[in-house]
Amino acid sequence: MDFKTYPDRELLMVSLADKIASQLRAILDREGRATLSVPGGTTPGPVFDILSDIDLDWEHVAVVLNDERWVPLSSPRSNTALLSERLLKNKAIKARLLPLYVNAPVPEERLDALSENLRPNLPISVLLLGMGADMHTASLFPGADRLQEALSDDAPELMALRAEAAGEPRITMTARVLKNAMHTHVLITGEEKKRAIEAAQNLPVEQAPIKCILHNATVHWAA
Numbered sequence: 001m002d003f004k005t006y007p008d009r010e011l012l013m014v015s016l017a018d019k020i021a022s023q024l025r026a027i028l029d030r031e032g033r034a035t036l037s038v039p040g041g042t043t044p045g046p047v048f049d050i051l052s053d054i055d056l057d058w059e060h061v062a063v064v065l066n067d068e069r070w071v072p073l074s075s076p077r078s079n080t081a082l083l084s085e086r087l088l089k090n091k092a093i094k095a096r097l098l099p100l101y102v103n104a105p106v107p108e109e110r111l112d113a114l115s116e117n118l119r120p121n122l123p124i125s126v127l128l129l130g131m132g133a134d135m136h137t138a139s140l141f142p143g144a145d146r147l148q149e150a151l152s153d154d155a156p157e158l159m160a161l162r163a164e165a166a167g168e169p170r171i172t173m174t175a176r177v178l179k180n181a182m183h184t185h186v187l188i189t190g191e192e193k194k195r196a197i198e199a200a201q202n203l204p205v206e207q208a209p210i211k212c213i214l215h216n217a218t219v220h221w222a223a
């Protein structure tokens with residue numbers, strides 16, 4: 001993996017937003033459209049704020065989460081709500097959101113429809129991932145009920161997974177989709193996650209699911 005250390009979090013967020021924008025711009029120039037996939041959680045908000053103000057042909061950018069917690073949009077845990085508040089505003093308001101959540105009791109009921117909608121927008125042009133200290137990425141949690149299947153090369157694009165650490169049921173992109181992205185960035189902060197990503201390199205992927213994308217990822221870290 002390519003590991004980049006920044007002097008502080010602010011510089012990290014600005015540089016990463018700039019890198020993502022320039023990669024999107026190059027793909028838009030070449031292909032006329034691009035797909036950006038981003039994580040939810042507590043870390044990426046500042047990157048979203050900065051990115052949303054950058055001049056880009058946002059009209060031709062599809063934005064999709066890596067994964068979603070199966071909770072209504074009104075929940076403070078909704079990643080979709082986070083996206084609406086922090087990324088799909090300012091200039092980026094013109095981007096097209098590919099939903100990973102629709103109102104239904106369980107994700108299994110909507111998987112087919114959500115996958116069909118996602119498929120024509122693959123491969124992901126620029127993939128931004130987060131990571132938990134337990135080395136999960138997207139909702140590929142160690143110990144998740146269907147992790148093995150979600151890591152396999154013939155997995156469907158999206159799967160529903162359940163894991164104790166996840167809380168609510170999750171919908172997630174599978175390893176196959178993540179591995180096919182054209183550019184991959186991992187955003188982590190703090191010493192605990194630095195130690196975790198270093199440890200992940202020497203563990204089996206079932207124990208450290210982030211490992212499935214590390215070989216061609218750039219990891220962006222600040223204390």
Ligand SMILES: O=C(O)[C@H](O)[C@@H](O)[C@H](O)[C@H](O)COP(=O)(O)O
Pocket residue numbers: 039040041042043044066067068069079129130131132136137138139
């Ligand atoms: O919905 C989610 O939980 C995410 O998409 C998840 O994969 C996230 O990126 C990590 O859990 C890190 O989350 P933090 O940034 O909150 O530590």
